[in-house]
Amino acid sequence: MSNNLEYRILLTKQAKQLLKAIKDRREQSLIFKRLEKLKSEPEKQGKALTNELKGYRSIRAVGQRYRIVYQINDQNITVIIVAIGRRKQGDKNDVYEVMRSLLSEISQEEE
Template sequence: MEYEIELTPLALEMLIGVKDQRHQKSLSDRIDKLKTDPEKQGKPLIDNLKGYRSVRAVGQRYRIIYKVELEKVVVLVVGVGLRKEGDKGDIYTLLQKLLSE
């Protein structure tokens, strides 16, 4: 079964904001791969991001954060960004803050 991919406005803005076109294309290609078996890809997140999953992209520098909505057969991409552990611009830090609002 193939899933439909949806990006939130924030995820789309983050993807468009990636300045390097090669990275942007790699991220888009990786998102497209989520159409098949998204619940078997990446890793489940914990704490404030429980219910979401994360896959690595572009040589492991970027993360794509998504939620699988089984009842709708949809993969909802909520964020795309650089992993910068300990930095306020880290994708996980940004999404925890935004999703808790």
């Protein structure tokens, strides 16, 4: 992919709800700035997730506190934001726990 290609950022319904749940305006603003950076070379940012979250990537936002979980669709030149939330290991509201429950809901709907 060439460097001057700009990706479109799309937020899923869940990601929009998670973003809306963040009440601190400064934190929201920092997250929006981080989302903007994903428009160029999203595959070089963040890290690839593993296990049941394979196929997704994650980047940090607002220091170390938040994670933005996304997928890259090169065919449509789109970055799909699927979850935004705090990283709280061991907490049911941890962004990766939220992602896992979203994915299990989706797979149950498809059955």
